[in-house]
Amino acid sequence: MSKAKLMDFDKALEIYEPVLGFEVHVELNTKTKMFSSAPNEFGGDPNTHTTPVCLGLPGSLPVVNEQAVRYSISLGLALGCQIAPSSRFARKNYFYPDLAKNYQISQYDEPIAFEGSVEIELADGKLVTIPIERAHMEEDAGKLTHVGGSTGRIQGAEYSLVDYNRAGVPLVEIVTKPIFGAEKDAPELAKAYVSAIRDIVIGLGISDARMERGNLRCDANVSLRPRGQEKLGTRTETKNVNSLRSVERAVRYEIQRQAQILSEGGTITQETRHWHEDTGTTSAGRPKSDADDYRYFPEPDLLPVVPTPELIEELRAALPEQPVERRRRLKAEWGFTDLEFQDVVNSGLLNELVATVSAGASPQAARKWWTGEIARLANAADVDPGSLVTPAQVAEVQALVDEGTLTDRLARQVLEAVIAGEGSPRDIVEKQGLAVVSDDGALIAAIDEALSAQPDVLEKIREGKVQAAGAVIGAVMKAMAGKADAARVRELVLERATAQ
């Protein structure tokens, strides 16, 4: 459906109530896979991170990674879930070439964690509680590359290539209950929820949580029901949403699309839809129908997971602060205004700020860098701000400003050089001679030259028209190639003008 044919978002909300639901897959950053001792590493030459288990070779058998179980329990606890006294793996049977055994080892009726909730914060500071139905352990599939056809997509491809390096990477799938009452905040809530899950898993240190690498993947379920109707509408499940921004856009799009169809008297098909980042639209995938029969049954090669109360308590005691609590604490510690703090949270840079502050920068300086210059550069390059520089580098640049070695302008120049990979901030200052000229002698020489070149200005200053000094200051700064402290130059200009 082209965007022109979508119903206006506000109008859609007038007629229909959106109901949301999310399935978030988190790839755990264990050293090895969920059921095999192959390395769990991103990338690598195709089919070099496999054992007979990952390839589903005849005779191979899965064995559970203990660390993955511990991580899953920690995540369950962080989601406020109950941990099942006994949980079990099950086989989900379906044929697909990225699935080495043609069944996925997952959990079905006995997940490791269930009945929890996550508190999330919207941009206006509103807190919303997202009900969690369950979190279960499972294994990832391999990676398909489609060859031939025009787009490299699955449609029209002549053949496909399979790399099983990712096959068997441990996943936790977090499933929410239906979320009511989001109303016009629905798209933002979607983004805030995924962002909250990201914060939680990063806080736990159990996932790299890089959405662009698929460490964190969100399937968004959206349904609409006419206002006043109790029965839920038919839902669609949008997959392949791999950035926070896309989650927001995809939910908004699906609400508008469904509203348009419903308002024209059409019906929504229960189906999987694929999000297309480039066009900002979703397209129909596989219809969900009775043909989907996964024939779940308890995985006979694996035994029940029965965590002891001691283990659960040990992991509970080691939980980091909840993100919402942590934000409250940081805001107070840093003394930010509501607006300043929300700005940071909304740009997803809280962790970067924390790291930058702990590397020595003041909270305000850290905020300025990350939400200002770095965010601007990241936006221009369409990348994650955190991928450009490290908090330590930012703190080092700020330290150079604080000690008077750099002006703000020079500091921005140094930062760009750091991003360009030219070295550490101090190296760059040294190599490129970017430090502020703090030798008054050199400044005075330049000032005297500028004053004598602009006798009219000199006259005005002497007459007390101090604002006229600007022209001279500009000339001096230019002569010093910006490597001077403008305030000091001003001081010296006034001094020299009256002294001469």
Added chain:
Amino acid sequence: MSDISEERVRHLAGLARIDLSDSEVTALTAELAQIVDVVAQVTNAVEADTPATSHPIPLTNVYREDVVTDDVLTQEQALSGAPETDGSRFVVSAILGEEQ
């Protein structure tokens, strides 16, 4: 009597990815009906509250340490049995269905 029909057998064969011929479907339908009538006796042999046994020897919490072992295959070993590869990946024909 069981509810095994040719249509159901075709559906099951589709789920199991076996391209049965018409005569195979006919033969299997008769055989399955006969078999199911016999095995269905289990339904009456148990009570609703009889616990199920999925493992003959009850064990729990059998885990592996999170360390890479020498079970890891080289790319050559991984691909060695494949009908078709491109040298580093397995080659399959066009995929029509979407991922799940």
Added chain:
Amino acid sequence: MSELTHHTAAELADALASGATTSVAITQAHLDRIAEIDADVHAYLHVNAEVSLAAAQASDERRAAGKTLNALDGVPVAIKDVLVTTDMPSTAGSKILEGWMSPYDATPVRKLREAGLIPLGKTNMDEFAMGSSTEHSAYGPTRNPWDLTRIPGGSGGGSAAAVAAFEAPFALGSDTGGSIRQPAHVTGTVGVKPTYGGVSRYGAIALASSLDQIGPCSRTVLDAALLHDVIKGHDRHDSTSLTDNWPSFADAARHANLTGVRIGVIKQLNGDGFQAGVMARFRESLDMLAANGAEIVEVDLPAIEHAVAAYYLILPAEASSNLAKFDSVRFGMRVTPTGGGTVEQVMSATRDAGFGAEVKRRIILGTYALSAGYYDAYYGSAQKVRTLVQQDFANAFAGVDVLASPTAPTTAWKLGEQLDDPLAMWRGDVATIPANLAGIPGISIPAGLAEEDGMPVGIQFLAPAREDARLYNVAGALESLLTTTWGGSLLSQNRGLDTPGGYSTSVKGGAR
């Protein structure tokens, strides 16, 4: 040493230790025997003389250097083709895996190699171990060495026939519902299904994961125990493998003693539907045991009346999932429909062409049993029957040390005789299946010949889980009583082997 192929593994080990012979000589003798008779018996799917002789050579060199790995170092062994091997193809008797070379060894095979045993080859089996006659092998049936017109049992008919025909001193098998014990019964050999988890399943091409167990096939109880001692124990690759410290099964076999042993005779497996000759040999054995210190009582196991039905739901269900991996992507056969096709069509065409009728039948049945709306009634109920069977065994073992029954209702039938009736062969598994459902160990040893057809009959003993040693004790004791009565092993009475070339002369004089 003459007639190297007619000695037991224990005797061969002694001969190697004393320097009376070499592993190369023993291995060559078996290869010669295979070359001589296997065209008739067809016990083997693959033999690689060069690889076997090189391993034998290495064993002789170790021995010369005083670095023997195990008492069985240098003794040959046959391997059921269900176990994957790096140096021989592994097909599980299926066309879909024709010629497939595994990049890893199954754990029981690795243990054999680490103990210095010499793998002779891979033995024939019903495709993916589905069957009781080895007629469902995609590579043609194995024939019973007692009568080449009869079945050798299944699914491990190849291993049993190889051992019975002196083509290997012993062999590995797999037992999901009797596939080691029933072939032993019909070939006059010994077969043991260990406690579930007693031997690693890693590298055993799975049929039904919760039922499969690897175990030994041999001509004597001691040889089975010796082989079991090599392959037993925990494996980090198999979550269901037990960490128990197992006793020496060879010791149990060597020091067999019936004094005070209580033997329960299973009421439900003691008459109805059993061939007269089978029952006659069974009762004689019981009398002999009683006369030598054992106490015989009858026990009631009502739930095993539903065992076969439960088994034929659980097995196909698990198998339908286990066999899904045979999809033409990573290994094995690929069939592309004429004019090409989608991956889905290629998979379906491959699986249609690559699987035999019995395999397809069970996959479809299993898919049905697990389907939405049927799961609770079928698979769910079958798992509950399993609980009842376990409870029955637990009750029985509260009063007896071991249970006894005929291993199977009939002697070996004629090839082709039961192929048209899918239920007939299933009924033959009535005595062996309960042990797999309950995870308990079982053994079958020769009990004599049935008068009506002159074919071998076995007797089965079952013990509680983890008490495999009791089987070697009781069976070892009975074996020694019976062979004394017979004046030699049962196999030495094989007159059916007189016909094919050269067979009889080597058999006369027997294994003693």
